[in-house]
Amino acid sequence: MRMPEPDQAAIARRAEIALALRRILPAESVIDDGDARRAYESDGLTAYRQAPLVVALPSTTAEVASVLRYCHQNRLKVVPRGAGTSLSGGALPLADGVLLGMAKFNRVLDVDIANRAVVVQPGVTNLAISQTVAPAGFYYAPDPSSQIACTIGGNVAENSGGVHCLKYGMTGNNLLGLEIVLMTGEVLRLGGRHLDAGGFDLLGVVTGSEGLLGVVTEVTVRILRKPTTQRALLLGFASCEDAGTCVAKVIAAGIIPAGMEMMDRPAILAAEDFVHAGYPRDAEALLIVELDGPAVEVDELIQRVEQIAKACGSASVRASRDEAERQRFWAGRKAAFPAVGRISPDYYCMDGTIPRRRLPEVLAKMQEMSRACGLRVANVFHAGDGNLHPLILYDANKPGELETAEAFGADILKLCVAVGGVLTGEHGVGVEKRDLMGEMFSETDLAQQERLKCAFDAEGLLNPGKMFPVLHRCAELGRMHVSAGKLPHPELPRF
Amino acid sequence: MPQRLEPATAEELSAAVADSDGPLELLGQGSKRDFGRPVQAARILDLSRLAGVSLYEPEELVLSAGAGTPVAEIERLLAANGQMLAFEPPDLGPIFGEQAARGTLGGMIACNLAGPRRIKAGALRDHLLGATAVNGRGEIFKTGGRVMKNVTGYDLCKLLAGSFGSLAAIASATLKLQPAPEAVRTLMIRGLTDSAAMLLMSRALGSAEDVSGAVHLPEAAARLLPHADVGSAVTLLRLEGTPRSVAQRLSMLAKELEASSEALGEIESTVLWRSVRNLLPFRGDHAAAIWRLSVPPTTGADVLRACGPVERYFYDWGGGLIWVATAAEGDAGAGRLRTALAASGGHATLVRAPIAIRAAVEVFQPQEPALAALTRRVKESFDPMGRFNPGRMYPGV
Numbered sequence: 001m002r003m004p005e006p007d008q009a010a011i012a013r014r015a016e017i018a019l020a021l022r023r024i025l026p027a028e029s030v031i032d033d034g035d036a037r038r039a040y041e042s043d044g045l046t047a048y049r050q051a052p053l054v055v056a057l058p059s060t061t062a063e064v065a066s067v068l069r070y071c072h073q074n075r076l077k078v079v080p081r082g083a084g085t086s087l088s089g090g091a092l093p094l095a096d097g098v099l100l101g102m103a104k105f106n107r108v109l110d111v112d113i114a115n116r117a118v119v120v121q122p123g124v125t126n127l128a129i130s131q132t133v134a135p136a137g138f139y140y141a142p143d144p145s146s147q148i149a150c151t152i153g154g155n156v157a158e159n160s161g162g163v164h165c166l167k168y169g170m171t172g173n174n175l176l177g178l179e180i181v182l183m184t185g186e187v188l189r190l191g192g193r194h195l196d197a198g199g200f201d202l203l204g205v206v207t208g209s210e211g212l213l214g215v216v217t218e219v220t221v222r223i224l225r226k227p228t229t230q231r232a233l234l235l236g237f238a239s240c241e242d243a244g245t246c247v248a249k250v251i252a253a254g255i256i257p258a259g260m261e262m263m264d265r266p267a268i269l270a271a272e273d274f275v276h277a278g279y280p281r282d283a284e285a286l287l288i289v290e291l292d293g294p295a296v297e298v299d300e301l302i303q304r305v306e307q308i309a310k311a312c313g314s315a316s317v318r319a320s321r322d323e324a325e326r327q328r329f330w331a332g333r334k335a336a337f338p339a340v341g342r343i344s345p346d347y348y349c350m351d352g353t354i355p356r357r358r359l360p361e362v363l364a365k366m367q368e369m370s371r372a373c374g375l376r377v378a379n380v381f382h383a384g385d386g387n388l389h390p391l392i393l394y395d396a397n398k399p400g401e402l403e404t405a406e407a408f409g410a411d412i413l414k415l416c417v418a419v420g421g422v423l424t425g426e427h428g429v430g431v432e433k434r435d436l437m438g439e440m441f442s443e444t445d446l447a448q449q450e451r452l453k454c455a456f457d458a459e460g461l462l463n464p465g466k467m468f469p470v471l472h473r474c475a476e477l478g479r480m481h482v483s484a485g486k487l488p489h490p491e492l493p494r495f
Numbered sequence: 496m497p498q499r500l501e502p503a504t505a506e507e508l509s510a511a512v513a514d515s516d517g518p519l520e521l522l523g524q525g526s527k528r529d530f531g532r533p534v535q536a537a538r539i540l541d542l543s544r545l546a547g548v549s550l551y552e553p554e555e556l557v558l559s560a561g562a563g564t565p566v567a568e569i570e571r572l573l574a575a576n577g578q579m580l581a582f583e584p585p586d587l588g589p590i591f592g593e594q595a596a597r598g599t600l601g602g603m604i605a606c607n608l609a610g611p612r613r614i615k616a617g618a619l620r621d622h623l624l625g626a627t628a629v630n631g632r633g634e635i636f637k638t639g640g641r642v643m644k645n646v647t648g649y650d651l652c653k654l655l656a657g658s659f660g661s662l663a664a665i666a667s668a669t670l671k672l673q674p675a676p677e678a679v680r681t682l683m684i685r686g687l688t689d690s691a692a693m694l695l696m697s698r699a700l701g702s703a704e705d706v707s708g709a710v711h712l713p714e715a716a717a718r719l720l721p722h723a724d725v726g727s728a729v730t731l732l733r734l735e736g737t738p739r740s741v742a743q744r745l746s747m748l749a750k751e752l753e754a755s756s757e758a759l760g761e762i763e764s765t766v767l768w769r770s771v772r773n774l775l776p777f778r779g780d781h782a783a784a785i786w787r788l789s790v791p792p793t794t795g796a797d798v799l800r801a802c803g804p805v806e807r808y809f810y811d812w813g814g815g816l817i818w819v820a821t822a823a824e825g826d827a828g829a830g831r832l833r834t835a836l837a838a839s840g841g842h843a844t845l846v847r848a849p850i851a852i853r854a855a856v857e858v859f860q861p862q863e864p865a866l867a868a869l870t871r872r873v874k875e876s877f878d879p880m881g882r883f884n885p886g887r888m889y890p891g892v
Contacts, residue, residue, distance in 0.1 A: 207650070425644040
């Protein structure tokens, strides 16, 4: 993966930059020592590593603004970082860039149960928000699998999802307000505790912008009352087609489950061998369908889904009778990644989304590719919203296998796009899928996105090298020469 | 008469924009044409020929259609399949003196419409999965996709929603759909003061009964509902779901709230919520100015009180949305309304007023200098020559 050519002059100025940052921040909040910097060299995408130029650990909005203003004045690149759990390399440092660690922003600022809102600093973990409001009977709905570690600031940057997105939406659907700092050091407040921030939906577009538009310094999230009942169904199928049909029929019946997860046979076996959740070992596909809400409704819908599953040929149908059994149903799914880790020295987790009905064909193609390249693949799948997580099994110690795995992964994502899907459903583009953006977007599509980037960060200093395959300077993005409101050569057709 | 451009394809739209040398007013059926600051444009870019549903897959909860497709046509199609637009877009046409049930997909997106279910299901912006649009350079670009879960690139859909046609001309868009509820019932509480209603709605929305609508109408507004025998303020709480579930939650909610209440049936509920959604209490009066205030829900009553005398009002979104009618004179109350919500945060939008007032008053909430500057830069990133609906939201944007 090629990153922008490091600016050697900036690297040569490391000591001077660290000194300048220590005038803004307490001395211990600036790290320029070689070993200590290396602690930040990668995020959840560990295949890529790069120690940052300097690490800055601000603890107030004013400090973030001062650091950014200094970097802006000195034309220094900045990479923001939350907990560093990104699976797409969103927080991969730059050799000539300041790494802005937001871990010190770890306070819950206000819990406003009456308005169903919580105001937190960005370094608060996703799970901590739910834990904070649990005594009042509330929770924060988006639950990425890394929720114990990942921070809400990172969730905003990546528009993180989880298994409950179909019913409750992603991060962006559960935000009320943000405070962000632009690369120039300007502080903006978007939204608040009211709905619809007003003006252009900058809150909406900053969410999921992967740290390229601004640094999040405060987040107001919407919280929900915890459902009184949660029950799950464990459904085994003789084929992925049957399982896919079942998913479609559940939704066509007007039922939106809280979660609907599918696993294919390699994933079922790996999980069952690992945690003994009681999954049917003879099934080709397994569905976990979870319903939540008032007890009377959940019980009624569980019955309806059971009937649909049987009509779709499910050979094994089990409904959780108590919380322990529900947790058992989930245990295998939740352990799917480490379970696959047990049967392979390394694995590479992909994240495409497809129109659900194309699933059988995509899985079949994937098996073909798997045979052709000689690497196994196990699939876990947020079936309700079409978000695939193929896990490619490889051994990094075998020469060439990482490259083969990456090429296989890229082919899977191209396939997702070819059937009408997208490159990433919840992990983000980062550096990982950056060079595949052209599969999904035309030059014009990308240029429009880059121009928006220019509106926020005209010098391209914030998290460069992520998301866009080619870095254009804002000037070259064709601020088309305008004279008296007229384009040059108005006689030419422009399409 | 201004010249009218009527492209029927994205390519024609692109050419129409590229070939025009001055400002364009974007128009669908014109049902909300008077929403926003007056636009000075020599030409009208009429998008109503970009019509038709191109994709509808009920079991995938997804629909794509041209920007000019009538919303009524989309809603009929969905209803026939037991589905709906969960954000419950209000029909604003009649408050502008237009016929009911007009308006297009493009106009609905431009205004980021959302009705009472906003508190549970989100606004239009939460259901816009993808779009193909033409920017001010005349270039066709797409953003998003047709799948439920997508974080590939910036989500430009969010900017298109609620930008009042000032960033790009949408050619087609893809929406996320929801199943329509099997049953709907309403719990009605009479005679609450505004402050008591805010508290009650907050408790209801914080309950486990999954309330999908919470409105409070003071007596003057309640009188104008079709259920006209009320003779007092009414607070309405809506429950949706399977019939058994709704019936049980209704009785549990009534018990929990410890207020004397009555349960309204299916038909009555449907009519009532449609009336609230479509601003029926504001329909008769064609003279007043109409404002829309978005505030933290529990502050609704305090904000309204701080506004001083108004002609009519009611609360939606559990108190978080206040529809206010003021006398259409002077600044139509802009100063005092915005002062009233300054403490708690939020924004006030002048939805309807005579053109002279809309030209003189800030129709959308004034922005801090840094935010205003970013807003202008975002506008320029899409529409560097200021072709689309110039000034509709803010001067120079």
